[in-house]
Amino acid sequence: MSETTPGPASDTLLDAWTREQLRLKEQLVEEDRCEWRAYLPDDAHPRARSDERLRLVAGVDLSFYEDDERRALAALVVQSYPDFRVLYTDFAPVELEHPYRAGYLAFREAPPLLALLRKLKENAPELWPQVLFVDGNGTLHPRRFGLACHVGVQADLPTIGIGKNFLQIHEEGEQLTMDAVKRTSRATLLQGGQWFPLRGESGLIYGAAVRTLDSAPNPIFVSVGHRLSLATAVATALCCCRYRVPEPVRQADIMSREYIRRE
DNA sequence: GCGACAG
């Protein structure tokens, strides 16, 4: 069966991918292993020492062409913090090997994103970011190893997973449902900056529902990608929000779509 | 047939 045909016929491929996720997960670090600390942009007296301050943030995303389902544009944007000046952009047209499948997004999107990161390290190592925002989940994933983890581990970079839609977790009877999240969001996320952990029946925390702004009632879903704690991931995401979505992923999205539209 | 489905 063709790899691009979704369905039961590709079970052996999905099994192999599952094993690959569990193998890479052995290298996953879910605690703070980064030399910087987030601080609010409007904090007149940042508490962090100057050499511990967050200065370089980045975002990656893929945008798609109308005609061909497999053609896409991978984008990497590096920005200064806290003023979000765009310091570096790179775009690469790519031919995707695999179709989208929930739970296996990394096998579709990670390769082109990692290629952009390798190129950055080679051509402008001084712009290597302190943290990378990924458009997609990290540990908020059935096997706790989503795209943001995949990219973080393989690039050895602190990463934060940002989901704009909730991915339900039913694995191992966890029962993290859309309904429950919507109810809790409505009841507890009363203003920007508020969030709650997404905790399964087992007690495991997969990520957080975060209301980033007063003006954006719908939460985003933040999870650990690599080399940081959930608390750091949430605090850093909040520090990077001018709009509902953290600025690096927002810029990568906007600029890649603009690039497609203008060519 | 119905619901779920990161991007």
Added chain:
DNA sequence: ATCTTGTCGC
């Protein structure tokens, strides 16, 4: 992901 402008409200 993408199809898509204006428009209602603070």
